[in-house]
Amino acid sequence: MEEGAAKEKEGEMKEEDAALIEFYSSFKDLFEFFCLNTTIHGTIRLVCSSCNKMKTAFWALLFLMSFAMLYWQFALLFNQYWAYPVIMSMSVHSAPKMFPAVTVCNLNPYRVNLVSKNMAELDNLARETIYNLYGFHIPVEDLEDDASVSLEEQPNGRPSKGNSSSFQLDKNITLVKTGEKVGFRLCNATGGDCYNKVYLSGVDAVQEWYRFHYMNIMSQIPPIIDVSLTEDDIGDLVYACQYNGQPCDDSDTEHFHHPVYGSCYTYNKNGKENFWEAYKPGIVYGLSLILKVEQKDHIPLLSTEAGVKVMIHNHNQTPFLDHEGFDIRPGIESNIGIKQDEVTRLGGVYGECTHEGKDVNVKLIYNSTYTMQACLHSCFQHEMIEKCGCGYYYYQLPPGAEYCNYNKHPAWGHCFYLLYKKLANHQISCFNKCPKPCKETWYKLSAGYAKWPSSKSEAWIHRALEAQNSYNTTSDRKDIAKVNIFYERLDYNSWDESAEWTVTLIMSSMGSQWSLWFGSSVLSVVEMFELVVDIAILTLIFFYRRLTTKKKLKMSQSPTIPSVTLTLEKYRFMEEGLPANRVIEKPYAQDGNDSFAQTDELPPYSKSNKNQVPELYSSVVLHGFKHRKEHCVDIGLNS
Template sequence: MTEKKAAKEGLIEFYSSYRELFDFFCNNTTIHGTIRLACSPHNRMKTAFWVVLFIVTFGLLYWQFALLFGQYFSYPVSINMNVNSDKLLFPAVTVCTLNPYRYMAVMDDLEELDRLTEQTLHELYGYNSSRLRSENASRRGRRSVISQLYPLEWLDPKQLEGNRVKRAAVSETELPMGRKDWNIGFKLCNDTGEDCFYQTYSSGVDAIREWYRFHYINILARIPTSSGMELNEETYEKFIFACRFNDNACSEGNYTHSHDPLYGNCYTFNENRTGNSEPWASSMPGISNGLTMVLRTEQKDYLPLLSTTTGARVMVHGRDKPPFPDDAGFNIQPGLETSISMSKETIDRLGGKYSDCTADGSDIDVPNLFNSTYTQQVCVRSCFQAAMVKRCGCAYFFDPLPPGQEFCDYQKQANWGHCYYKLENEFASDELGCFGKCRKPCKLTEYHLSAGYARWPSDASSKWVFYMLSQQNNFNVTASGRNGVAKLNIYFSDVTYKSTVESPTIDMVVLLSLLGSQWSLWFGSSVLSVVEMGELMFDLVAITIILYLHRRQKKKMEAVEEASVAPTPTLPRWQTHDNPDFPSEEEEPSHHFRVVADITPPPAYDSLELHTMEECENSSSSSKRSSLRSNLSAQSQAPSASENA
């Protein structure tokens, strides 16, 4: 019964050696090739070969694992391009007159600037205008403050080396110059007058326009921002003769009015604003399902020295984005019908660790000065305005005014121009870091445009078209003719649109699949085999700890045995009689000793022979038994001998 209990397997048993653990693993694991490590214990060459092969394969496996984890933590993305067909929301369309209008509040200052500019043209190029000749007599003795502060003059390029801010010239037709090697510009200095430079241009047209624009900004800055003063500007009907979308006439709820300092009055259609009508949508492509407008392109009472182009400025943008005509607009020519076909594309980027984009701009340390959603252009302009206020102490007029600030005017900030042009040069070279701060949005909608042109109205239909315009819109055909009107068509070329979506190339599911594929390739096993490897590692650690503790305990026991004293040997006592009168051994005095001699006869050397191990063991055991019997017989004879004596 006891033997059966001992033969039963215990609840927790462990391996007694590394060899036993290794043999058990190699014989029972599901990993291919490991059994070859234990099935050839008598062939060391095969065992060594399979050990080397197993180690090399294991190394290659984890090398592939390292490559996969490296790709995973580099966060690559895949671009999926889809073509969708759906009812398309129409974008916002902004149309500007392409000419800044004259404000009544600063009319006298603008007229003075025009007179001074014509006088500068006469002094530099000998240009004479009828207006200049008629006004010279009445204003001969008057000198303008503008001409005293920032005179426009000829400059020798050799004297300007290292004393100017380089600036890319605007593409304009260059005026013929008598001094071909000379530039034209104006001088700008800081408040102390120690740091000065010349803002120079090689083109006379560029120089006149920039000089006029600089003074024009200062004049506009004097207009009160909260006075509610009415501006002498044209009405909607004077600029847009006709407007239709999906063959329905446009209403006042379809557009908003704004004013651009360089492009004049602007009207934005289909803008996303509170209380606006339903957004426009196109379910079919073509001109009849888009926006059609007839625009007036006359240039009367405008600023010819600031605007040198006739026609209209058009920009297509998102409904919740502000228009930037100077950045993304295009011009349409008078006397032509311009047809703009659009194709829509949406981009959906992955944020976070996959790309450097922002969801709504809330994580960017640049305040949004525009009343709109985040765009990269909105952020860049806001960043420049913030740098302008911080360094120059005033705000640039072409961008929104920050709270509690005022626009730059050299009547208040005499030398703000020096600060502005230097800051603009740093902005263009990205020394301000605005382009790095302003990240691209994760979700973006773009409209790709293509244009077609045709003569409008045609010679055959011009008479009745102009007659209808003169009757309905008071259009002066005699004064303007074909150059006074233009037609614009904006429509979708197709109801399908392309969407570009980023997705992770290697997510967690794909990573596990690739790891499993590599494991199966090199070892032909599964997830359970990985568990077996984990179990092997655990067993190796456990058996190492157990063997270490066992060895440590053994050393302690050996040290204790060596340090302890050996016990006194106890001699065997034999009871010879049961007579109570005879004194027993316990009653003997402590000074009596009984010596027992163990007499063992010498071995018979002549009888030594070679025997097997078993015979040796048997003979050894028999000799021990015989020796024990002789000892016992000698001890029994000793008391009898003493009695006889």
């Protein structure tokens, strides 16, 4: 017997040891077990000092404050992470590279014979306007120029589309002086809304007013990009070109005409010729140009500078000389040193940038690689065509559009200046539509100047140029210039963006905060998770027990049946054969009544008479729980 009991007890112990999940009898037991066994610091103080309520309250408050501070720090970390800040890191690389593209312009736009009549009319209007403002007559010979260019037939054999006879100069748009300010007024089609273009400088006002009329006149000729004059020759601007100590290779040179900056040439346009590779820094190994500076302006009121416009830019990029170009003075030798920087941006959530402009929602009007400036010009031109009905003359045209002309579009000037003002104030969406390139090359320039040629060497330099380039100087004014463009060093700085907060770094910072406030590790986090799971399971168990208890109580409330009770006193009477003429209470339940008593006499009974068993409540039927009328049977002693 003892061995069996021992085996049974041992089996129960094994069954308990084999249990996978430990269920606690209450939440208090669960909390105490957690506080006594967790690796989180301070939780044990919530249990061991339970006899001292003040200490328990103090440690509970301290624990909650530490918990709050921890998650406040977590919130700060995640706010910084979701801001997606970047770090710009710089690295230095040294390697041979391709020389950049260089564009030079003579700052002398040509008069076109197709619109020579309109230009002469504009010059006369300008002479009258300047006399009315300042009382000065511009000599006629300063404005007239016989060196006009014929565009009756284009180089591709197509006749030009211009028709100057139908153009009428709008003399109502004139300069007005008000106090110290000078400007002109442009109104909309109804005349109800006008825009005043006002300047403090009379020189700027005259140039802008002349430029506005000039654009309307030049809108009659073909687009700017097709005006590549066949009679222009690079020798008229560049007397000598040398790169890396050798004469320049003109195979990768492009010629175009700009309406303001005149005849332009771009060296190393595509950057694919091995000739333009840079292997050494210094002036000797760079590009050296001797330039003819045209002193006689073809359109003096449009171009007032004397010199050469130069721009250094990336390959296959449209040069925007009004934004990034610099001037070379006549009679000066300019040394331009180049330092190259490369910038790589992350893009995506870390900032807006584009890879080659493929994802930009602006169609470029220039046949070149994507730049932010090209995108802004294209976006503005599309806005002009959409809102003003015509295109801005200084930008290229998309297919199917035409340039603005106040004979066809009387209110375009009012529309243009208002739209350009909105662009300058970032009030139109072009800056949002045109992100920066994700990979970009910058050229930092440093310049040094010296008088060239010197007074001692001027005579023989002029004679050498005259013999080689048919150079002829007719005045004492300096009309030549020299420019040297070179790499100061071949190493370049690479600026790369990287995420300030990576997943690894933020996990490390969270771990540091957790250790600071609780002195625990990742396993402590697992313990916290286990506590939450245990609480959830215990809650479900209690909820399930409550549901099952209610269900059992509902099922136990079945129809009541009469109950038969035999008191000890009656039993003793029957066993001993005592007289049964006593009052006996028979309590039993019946249909909602708690109890009732009934008086009756039991027949005498003895152990010897085993057949004489009183039949009590023989009418009770258990099957079906049906309750019938009660009756009792009296059994006599002699029956």
